[in-house]
Amino acid sequence: MALHLPDFPWDSLAAAKAKAQEHPDGIVDLSVGTPVDPTPRVLQEALAEAADAHGYPQVWGTPPLREAIAGWYARRRNATGVNPDGVLPTIGSKELVAWLPTLLGLGPGDVVAFPEVAYPTYDVGARLAGATPRPMRNLTEFGPEVPKLLWLNSPGNPTGQVLPVEHLAKVVSWARERGVIVASDECYAELDWREGAGSPGNLTAPSILDDRVCGGDHSGLLSVYSLSKQSNLAGYRASFVAGDPAIVGRLVEVRKHAGMIVPRPVQRVLEVAVGDDEHVAAQKKVYAARRAMLRPALEKAGWRIDHSDAGLYLWATQGRPCRESVADLAELGIIVAPGDFYGRAGEAHVRIALTATDERIQAAVTRLTTL
Ligand SMILES: Cc1ncc(COP(=O)(O)O)c(C=O)c1O
Numbered sequence: 035m036a037l038h039l040p041d042f043p044w045d046s047l048a049a050a051k052a053k054a055q056e057h058p059d060g061i062v063d064l065s066v067g068t069p070v071d072p073t074p075r076v077l078q079e080a081l082a083e084a085a086d087a088h089g090y091p092q093v094w095g096t097p098p099l100r101e102a103i104a105g106w107y108a109r110r111r112n113a114t115g116v117n118p119d120g121v122l123p124t125i126g127s128k129e130l131v132a133w134l135p136t137l138l139g140l141g142p143g144d145v146v147a148f149p150e151v152a153y154p155t156y157d158v159g160a161r162l163a164g165a166t167p168r169p170m171r172n173l174t175e176f177g178p179e180v181p182k183l184l185w186l187n188s189p190g191n192p193t194g195q196v197l198p199v200e201h202l203a204k205v206v207s208w209a210r211e212r213g214v215i216v217a218s219d220e221c222y223a224e225l226d227w228r229e230g231a232g233s234p235g236n237l238t239a240p241s242i243l244d245d246r247v248c249g250g251d252h253s254g255l256l257s258v259y260s261l262s263k264q265s266n267l268a269g270y271r272a273s274f275v276a277g278d279p280a281i282v283g284r285l286v287e288v289r290k291h292a293g294m295i296v297p298r299p300v301q302r303v304l305e306v307a308v309g310d311d312e313h314v315a316a317q318k319k320v321y322a323a324r325r326a327m328l329r330p331a332l333e334k335a336g337w338r339i340d341h342s343d344a345g346l347y348l349w350a351t352q353g354r355p356c357r358e359s360v361a362d363l364a365e366l367g368i369i370v371a372p373g374d375f376y377g378r379a380g381e382a383h384v385r386i387a388l389t390a391t392d393e394r395i396q397a398a399v400t401r402l403t404t405l
Pocket of ligand 1: 221
């Protein structure tokens with residue numbers, strides 16, 4: 035079977051990057067969402083303490099890790115009924131997103147649906163399985179032929195859009211009526227900038243497993259989560275999936291055969307990280323400050339910011355093709371991601387990441403506001 039994977043899109047930014055590098059005060063790279071702040075001390079220590087890992091780790095994760103993740107869903111996500119048997123650590127979320135259709139046994143003739151402006155790996159995952167990728171605007175687009183797997187991404191990358199409880203509840207009942215599995219990719223949930231977010235009862239952007247969304251019934255549902263962003267753990271590959279124990283059990287079986295195992299020291303770091311809210315709150319403050327600098331500077335420079343209610347990006351437009359905007363910003367030494375990386379519906383936007391140091395964000399602000 036010939037695999038038809040898209041070109042790796044970042045290669046198309048080489049010319050803009052070269053231009054930006056010519057700036058006398060250096061490039062400000064806001065094109066990727068890779069954390070720049072240190073991994074919190076408490077997590078580095080957890081890693082060091084777990085350094086003796088002579089035996090094979092458990093694919094399913096240690097029982098204390100799965101208990102800790104279930105506890106995190108109850109405490110932070112209003113999902114009180116997560117069964118530790120329905121929890122599985124993953125080697126970063128990207129790996130799971132790319133392989134979930136395959137692990138579920140999907141293949142030719144099966145449809146995998148995902149938002150029309152989206153993280154590209156949902157599409158890649160469908161292709162790796164030989165299934166049909168289907169970007170979608172809303173569920174009414176499906177006639178009798180429904181997808182086997184439906185991806186949601188809230189808060190969304192690149193848009194920063196948050197799907198409210200009522201919307202998620204409607205999706206769940208639509209999917210249940212049709213036997214569709216819903217996988218909800220939620221890794222920006224703690225980085226919610228909306229008024230009242232972070233307050234009791236509204237701690238994070240809602241999960242698909244939230245009691246108000248699914249009534250505590252997790253059948254057919256998966257919440258996909260990553261600590262890369264909120265805990266500066268991208269280099270550890272520390273993520274997990276939780277939800278329907280029957281589906282997770284199937285994933286565990288295949289992953290045992292395939293040797294897809296989170297290293298034991300990283301499992302320990304995950305366990306400590308989901309039990310410690312303090313470092314997440316501290317990192318959120320850092321991003322909030324960067325966002326408070328960058329957003330008004332862009333608006334002052336004539337940009338409109340759409341959505342961007344949560345997450346690590348500003349979804350910005352000047353109402354013209356994204357590649358022109360990318361080229362203009364490159365003249366200022368600023369590099370951003372063109373919206374067409376995320377689907378044709380993104381062609382008039384650029385994605386501007388908050389993942390740069392305070393000093394580089396300040397440099398961007400200065401350049402944008404002294405035109
Ligand atoms: C929407 C979304 N899902 C998944 C990931 C992957 O995260 P990781 O593989 O670091 O866990 C990212 C990273 O940028 C993302 O934006």
